[in-house]
Amino acid sequence: MPLQEARARAAAVALEASFLSEMLKSAGFGSQVNSFSGGAGEDHFASFHRDAIARRMVAAGGLGMAEQFFKSMMEAKDGT
Numbered sequence: 001m002p003l004q005e006a007r008a009r010a011a012a013v014a015l016e017a018s019f020l021s022e023m024l025k026s027a028g029f030g031s032q033v034n035s036f037s038g039g040a041g042e043d044h045f046a047s048f049h050r051d052a053i054a055r056r057m058v059a060a061g062g063l064g065m066a067e068q069f070f071k072s073m074m075e076a077k078d079g080t
Contacts, residue, residue, distance in 0.1 A: 005074070012069035016062050020054035021047075029053075 024030070030046030058066060 004077070008073040008077070009066075009070050012066040012073065013058055015069050016066040017051070017054040017058045019065065020057050020062065021050045024050045024054060 025047070030042075030050050
């Protein structure tokens with residue numbers, strides 16, 4: 001795979017992971033449940049946890065968005 005395609009695929013995967021991380025955040029994943037949950041520190045580090053889970057979701061197949069993003073990038077590169 002040429003370097004440009006590898007970079008496009010990595011960008012597509014990162015974009016899907018970012019989307020999934022935001023969806024997990026909107027769904028309340030990692031939010032404090034009560035005052036004994038971990039405090040402000042937990043809120044700060046919850047984003048790292050969501051990002052890691054989102055990357056694992058994409059690696060396991062995700063929603064298929066990364067492949068569509070990649071195809072779109074390759075079409076734009078080819079000018080079709």
